Amino acid sequence: MRLSIQLPGTGERVSEIMIEEGAMGRVRGDLEVFLGGRKAFWIWDENVASIWTERARGLGWPVQSRDGAIRFRFAESTKRLAGIEMLARELIRAGADRGSGLVAVGGGVAGDMVGFLAAVFMRGVPHFQVPTTLLAQVDSSIGGKTGVDLPEGKNLLGAFHQPRAVWIDPRFLSTLPPREMRQGMAEVIKTAMIGDEVLWRFIESHSDAIRRREAESLARVLSACCLFKAHVVEEDEKESGRRRVLNFGHTVGHAIEKASEYSIPHGDAVAMGMMAATSLSVSWGRFPSSDLARLERLCRAWELPTRIPAALTPGTILDALSADKKRVSGALHFVLPVSIGKTVEVMDPDLNDLEQVLKSLAG
Ligand SMILES: NC(=O)c1ccc[n+]([C@@H]2O[C@H](COP(=O)([O-])OP(=O)(O)OC[C@H]3O[C@@H](n4cnc5c(N)ncnc54)[C@H](O)[C@@H]3O)[C@@H](O)[C@H]2O)c1
Ligand SMILES: [Zn+2]
Structure with missing residues (x-):
């Protein structure tokens, strides 16, 4: 199934949402079309990467762009500005620039953080989501709410930044704990x-x-x-x-x-x-x-x-x-x-x- 989100007044599709078995296998190819040759950086939830990298290779799915992939320990405890700074610095070291696209691969924490990072990195770059939890697939990856927590409360710093595309692959749910x-x-x-x-x-x-x-x-x-x-x-x-x-x-x-x-x-x-x-x-x-x-x-x-x-x-x-x-x-x-x-x-x-x-x- 393919859906798109079109915001009133903009006249353009802001988000494409693809829901299908094996959608993950298409991400790399689709990204090249979306980004027209500009760089893409995949940012994996560490835990998901360790469970899925080999599996994905076995299925013939690419797991990074030619520009690279980073891993991060996404968790509610690291959903903080400090995490955004670490990721931003790592991206710069990896050669990201103001045209680069960021791809979140993980649950809602990865999506919220990478989305927020994309909203502020070099004053805003496109982002993409590959949600891997049920919550992220039905809820957090759609709608463009991004952000991090403060000690005073959850999601108190954030931005609206719609993902350009979301690939929802139900296969990821096969390894999700009950x-x-x-x-x-x-x-x-x-x-x-x-x-x-x-x-x-x-x-x-x-x-x-x-x-x-x-x-x-x-x-x-x-x-x-x-x-x-x-x-x-x-x-x-x-x-x-x-x-x-x-x-x-x-x-x-x-x-x-x-x-x-x-x-x-x-x-x-x-x-x-x-x-x-x-x-x-x-x-x-x-x-x-x-x-x-x-x-x-x-x-x-x-x-x-x-x-x-x-x-x-x-x-x-x-x-x-x-x-x-x-x-x-x-x-x-x-x-x-x-x-x-x-x-x-x-x-x-x-x-x-x-x-x-x-x-x-x-x-
Ligand atoms: N932006 C929004 O509109 C929105 C909406 C709802 C929730 N949220 C945010 O989403 C976050 C919660 O998201 P979540 O529930 O996905 O938590 P999460 O991202 O912490 O993921 C839960 C756990 O599942 C693991 N995991 C992820 N995919 C897996 C897979 N395929 N197989 C095995 N393990 C896997 C992760 O490593 C993690 O340990 C909260 O921070 C919340 O504020 C945002
Ligand atoms: Zn909720």
Whole structure:
């Protein structure tokens, strides 16, 4: 499947998205076309390089351009400005210039960092993504949000910089640990809940096939999620309206991550956040409780938590929420489902109602 993102007013395609088995084998050739002979530097997640370099050679896939490849230990702990400086210096030593293209090969951390590096390197160079985790394939590689963390919080330094192309190869998922599959599935379930009832039913009936990484099921999930995200980004690149729908489950989810001092992984926190937002909707009579039970079953099928650990009291979560509210925009935007595949946005919901919901989810 081939998709493109076309931003209004620009009249041109900013991102090409290719989703297919073996897409990785085309990267080098496609890059030469995109860059018209200018240099390309592949930047690999160290871990992915060690798992995939030999495998890729065995499949006949090129793993670097003629200009070279670098490896970096991408992790949330190295997603910092210091990492950007190290990478930039390494690129300069390798001969990169202002026409060079940068290619991220790895998960969301690699994509966010290489994208940000590309936004600032020599005042901006093109970048390309080869996402290798489920989360990166369905979410972070699309849409052009790039950045690094500060000790004060995640993704606080960043830029919008759309990748020129994204090659999504489901084969990479064959080596992804189950824990990372689960984290990505939280975003897949989110996508289905906010915009794709057909995808929802597909995941309900094909979770085992997806868990076994069966090619057809993966292709279906990846294309549905990318199609949805690409549409949303086209409508609202900079998140002033429509793109906020992608935050379903994330308002409470981020507060939970923060209140747990980031000991709870993002996907787990999003699952709890989706349960909270959906329960709030149910408590207002705006969402059927039988469908809340379906969300709960689906999360459980993926071993995603549906209850909030007792140590995280509603008070600590609400405190983290209000800190976010001050920092972000002065208002809490809540995305609430009204049916599977459809949401509404509610500003500043009654926090007493939310507190009741959080109490009911304590487990
Ligand atoms: N830009 C966006 O729109 C956006 C959206 C969501 C998340 N994010 C960011 O994405 C990051 C999380 O991304 P992630 O979940 O991909 O984490 P990650 O990049 O840390 O990857 C998770 C782990 O999987 C390993 N890995 C990657 N591909 C593999 C493969 N094919 N086989 C085996 N192991 C593999 C990595 O080495 C790493 O250890 C966060 O920093 C988050 O802020 C960005
Ligand atoms: Zn997320």
